[in-house]
Amino acid sequence: MSAHGPERKMTAHAGGPLNGIAHVPGDKSISHRALILGAMAVGETRITGLLEGADVLDTAKAMAAFGADVTQHGEGDWSVHGVGVGGFAEPEDVIDCGNSGTGVRLIMGAMSTTPITATFTGDASLRSRPMGRITDPLALFGCRAVGRAGGRLPMTLVGAVDPLSVDYTTPMASAQVKSAVLLAGLNAPGQTVVTERAATRDHTERMLRGFGAEVVTEKVEDGWRITLTGQPELVPQTIAVPRDPSSAAFPVCAALIVPGSDVLVPNIGLNPSRAGLYTTLKEMGADLTFENEREEGGEPVADLRARFSPDLLGIEVPAERAPSMIDEYPILSVVAAFAEGITHMPGVHELRVKESDRIDAMAVGLRACGVEVEESDDSFTVHGRGPGGVRGGAMAAARLDHRIAMSFLICGMAAKRPVTVDDASPIATSFPIFEDLMTGLGAQMTQDD
Incomplete structure (x- = not known):
């Protein structure tokens, strides 16, 4: 039995070309943040296009559970009546975050500077992931954490009474x-500062500004410094969630490697801190075009067209690009397998501690x-077999990881x-909606008993 329900074997077969329009779900990162900041604002935040996946x-x-009034009005249409910064109530039961590392870590940050106690858990995959990287900085605010050996869930957080x-x-x-520290800083007096050596996705900073928080980002000698002024009154917003670029990666990459394919993915968020995959694919020779480029809700958006690309070449992916595409390396490695030559992906140690x-x-x-694949502690090298050159015929272990499962199904196509x-x-x-979306484009997938 899987933590996500009954186990389901699935097989992908090579078939005809993939064609059509792929309406992928809303951006997961933005969906999480919209709910959390909506709960920390005073009044009603309306959200459209929310991803309704389990995470x-x-x-x-x-x-x-923390006291906000969260209501679904229709598909992707939600409202959150928030309780204000520092207004979280103590939950009556354990907070189960399922498979979501983003969810649990951001929620821990948001509640850590409120004087309440909450216990967090998740599925087998999430319980195996390290939480010390979050609880260590939260302790600086005055939050206490008690969990399993190695800083793993289940874990109880006791929020700071007088946060620093x-x-x-x-x-x-x-x-x-970064986001957990900034969310914790909302209920701390004065200024909370986060410095990061390499820029990571900045959805939290953008959305904090939209909700009325004072957030300043500046380039410094050691990297990037983000300064948040604490104890604002967050103003409720109307948020239109763009489509998820990480989900879009799967139909896009499938189109690049399945002969004759032509797929349009509309309304994709192209925040520069998330778009590293598409830059990399273009460098490999992918036939990708960005149409109707625009800005929605402070985020750059475009319609993305992907066509079969028989001349893909392996490349050296810059290590400094990793933060902008960390979730996309599994599907990139599949594309690399169908390219000519070697694709080397350094600076990816973070992949060792994902789902x-x-x-x-x-x-x-x-x-x-x-x-042929080579790996080290923080790198990954794929020797491409060229168009149609991957043998397949294997059973791949998903390891309770959604991106691994989808990547190997794309490989099978x-x-x-x-x-x-x-x-x-x-x-x-x-x-x-992955299975329905891909079969709607022409993919051949079957479920096995």
């Missing part, structure tokens, strides 16, 4: 750590499909022989 729904339940402002330098490139060890998961599965994923149920955490 985001768990965050919605958590905000209700913090000046913190992140030891790793992590938007989750699974994504470097190992992709390396093992790709090797089973006949692709272009490989010589079908590729089976041992459990596709985790896909529901971020992309609940």
Whole structure:
């Protein structure tokens, strides 16, 4: 039994071209943040286009447990009546964040400077992931945390009674750590400062400004410094969530490697801190075009067209690009397998501590499909087999990881022989319509008993 429901084997087969319009779900990162900041504002925040995957729904339940009034009005249409900064009530039960590292870490930050106690847990994958990277900086505010050995869930946080402002330098490139510290700083007096050596996705800073917080980002010698002035009164907003670029990566990459394909993905968020994959694909020779470029809700948006690209070449992916595409390396490694030459991906140690060890998961599965792969602690190298050159015919282990499951199903759509994923149920955490969307474009996928 999977933590996401009954295990579901799924097999992807090579078929005809993929064609059509792919309406991918709303951006997961923005959906989480809209719910959390809506709960910390005073009044009603309206959200359209919210991703209704399991991860985001768990965050919605958590905000209700902390006292916000969270209501669904229709598909993707939600309202949050917030309780204000510092207004969270103590939840009556354990907060279960399912599979979501983003959800649990941001929620921990948001409640850590309120004098309440909350216990957090999640599925088997989330319980195996490190939380010390969050609880260490939160302790500087005065928050106490007690969890399992190695700083793992289940974990109880006791919020600070008299929180202190913090000046913190992140030891790793992590938007989750940065965001947790900034959310904690909302209920601390004075200024909370976060310095990061490499810029990570900035959805939190953009949305904080939209809700009325004073946030200043500046380039400094050591990287980037973000300064938040604490104890604002957040003003409720109307938020239109753009489509998720990480979800868009799957139909886009499928179109690049399946002969004859032409797929349009409308309304994709192209925040520069999230768009590294598309820059990389263009450098590899992908036939990608950005149409109807515009800005919505402070975020750059465009319609993205992807066509079959038989001349893809392996490249050296700059290590400094990793923070802007950290979730996309699994599907990039599949594209690299169908390119000519070697694709080297350095600076990706963070993949070792995602929902699974994504470097190992992709390396093992790709090797089973006949692709030569090399790995180190923080790098990943794929020796491309060229268009149609991947053997396939393997069973890939998803390891309770939605992106691993989807990546190998995309691989099966272009490989010589079908590729089976041992459990596709985790896909529901971020992309609940994945199967229907891909088969609607022409993909051949079957469920196995």
